[in-house]
Amino acid sequence: MKAGSKKKATKSKPKPKARPAPDKAVHSADIQSFRTRIDSIDEQIHQLLNERASVAQQVGASKTAQGMxxxxxxxxxxxxxxxxxxxxxxxxxxxxxxxxxxxxxxxxxxxxxxxxxxxxxxxxxxxxxxxxxxxxxxxxxxxxxxxxxxxxxxxxxxxxxxxxxxxxxxxxxxxxxxxxxxxxxxxxxxxxxxxxxIHQHLMGRMQGLPQISRVVSHQQSLAQCRQWLDEHLPGIERITASSNAEAARRARDEEGTAAIAGQTAAEVYGLNLIAHDIEDRPDxxxxxxxxxxxxxNASGSDKTTLLFSAGDTQSPGTLHRLLAPLARNNISMTRIESRPSRKHKWDYVFFIDVLGHSSESPLKEALEALKKEASLFRVLGSYPSAVL
Known part of the structure; x- marks a missing residue:
């Protein structure tokens, strides 16, 4: 310490007050009371589940008696x-x-x-x-x-x-x-x-990307992961399989083969998950x-899928004429696809999804009018919209 220098006095910080030790006996009593309550709730749930199953059995017996x-x-x-x-x-x-x-x-x-x-x-x-x-x-x-x-x-x-x-x-x-x-x-x-x-995962017997010689999957899954494969496995051969599970089986049996499939396939075929969630779109x-x-019957929130054709799909305004009854009746169309009819070349049929049930208005009236305009008309199904 240099001559003439003064050492600054430092104030000692007060020690924090010690927290009182938790009463372990009280804490254990609280946990036990919660567990007792859960046991009681479980007992009620179990009783109600069996009651529901019993009623379901009665419904089944009644339907069986009716020859169903x-x-x-x-x-x-x-x-x-x-x-x-x-x-x-x-x-x-x-x-x-x-x-x-x-x-x-x-x-x-x-x-x-x-x-x-x-x-x-x-x-x-x-x-x-x-x-x-x-x-x-x-x-x-x-x-x-x-x-x-x-x-x-x-x-x-x-x-x-x-x-x-x-x-x-x-x-x-x-x-x-x-x-x-x-x-x-x-x-x-x-x-x-x-x-x-759909969550797509890369899986195989190997531990990492460098050991992969080829990637096998259903063509849809390969397409859904195209950008990821281009970035992480450029130049690696891509082979289509009849299903993702078949691809996983090949990955299990073939040296250097990796598969794209869901996590269940990795569990079923005993494969390592090399990369998770490799689909290009998060949704x-x-x-x-x-x-x-x-x-x-109708559920209250339904879709209907239709198959129809006008016979001569190359005539001007054909599709407009077929769809006009839907517009007049304020029917929402959520999807439309065309496919070759397989009857003769350049002849097509249309598949469309609309909101509503075919037995209920206003869709019922719209379909009656559409049927008169079409040479081929089938209601493929009226069914509940997906719940989550």
Whole structure:
């Protein structure tokens, strides 16, 4: 210390007052009281669930006595109404998605009291189509994987499956044409729709990108991840597969092969998740259709899908003339697609989705007028709009 310098006096900071030790006995008592209350609530829930299942059994017995079959027990319009009421009265803290999923499983379990529904889907196990089945019908159904979309239609038409679930469009890549084309030759009806948020993951036996020699996936998934692949795996061969699950199987069995698929496929085939959520758009969603053998009643918030043609689609104003009845009756059209009719070249049919049920006004009147203008006209289905 230099001569003449003065050392500044420093004030010592007061020590913080010690907090009183928590009363462990009181804290444990609070936790125990909460647990006792939860146990009591669980007991009430359990009792009510069994009561609901018992009533469902009585309904099933009544339908069986009337000669109805398992498929007749499922009423999509009724289930949609129940789930909408669930959302309307939900005050939290559970989110709408969570509470809807819980009630869907309750209805699924109750419906399966007599015999589980058999639902065909585009397999194998681990596809997004299987996820759509479980989201719409719950886990108490028998999910039947099929190798092709055509086989899903055939299983339902033959009565080997009660319903089928097939992809119809993706928000990024558009329409699944194979599904549309099946409606040209199949008498089946559309009974419902499912919207599934699609998360694509890169998976394989390897640990990282440098070990990847090729990427395999369904053509839709490859297209949905095009930008990510261009940036992270440029020059790597891309191979299309019949399904994402088939791609995952190849990734399991082939050295250097990685697959793009959902997380379920990685679990089923024992693969490492190399990259998560590689889809190019964060809102990437696929819409699926539920197909069955008959039409159902209105649910209060419905869509209708139509198939029609004017015969001579090259004449000026043909499409305008066909759609005019919808405009006159203030019907909202949400989607339109054209496909070759397969009768002769340059002849097309139109698929459109509109809001409303075909049995209710004003759509009923609009369809009657449209039918008079069309050379081919079919209502493919009137069904509840997707609930979440």
């Amino acid at each position: 079959h398992t498929a007749d027990f499922y009423r999509p319009e009724r289930e949609a109404q129940v789930l909408r009421k669930v959302i309307e009265r939900n005050q939290g803290p559970l989110r709408n998605e969570e509470i809807v999923r819980l009630f869907r499983e309750i209805m699924s379990a109750c419906l399966a009291q007599e015999e589980p529904l058999k639902v065909a889907f585009l397999g194998p196990e681990g596809t997004f189509s299987q996820q759509a089945v479980l989201k719409h019908f719950g886990h108490s159904v028998r999910a039947l994987p099929m190798g092709e979309i055509r086989e899903v239609f055939e299983e339902v038409q033959a009565g080997h499956a009660d319903f089928g679930v097939v992809p119809i469009e993706n928000s990024t890549e558009g329409t699944v044409n194979h599904t549309l084309d099946m409606f040209l030759v199949s008498p089946l009806k559309i009974c419902g729709e499912v919207e599934l948020r 990437n969603t696929t819409r699926f259709l539920v197909i069955g053998r008959k039409l159902f």
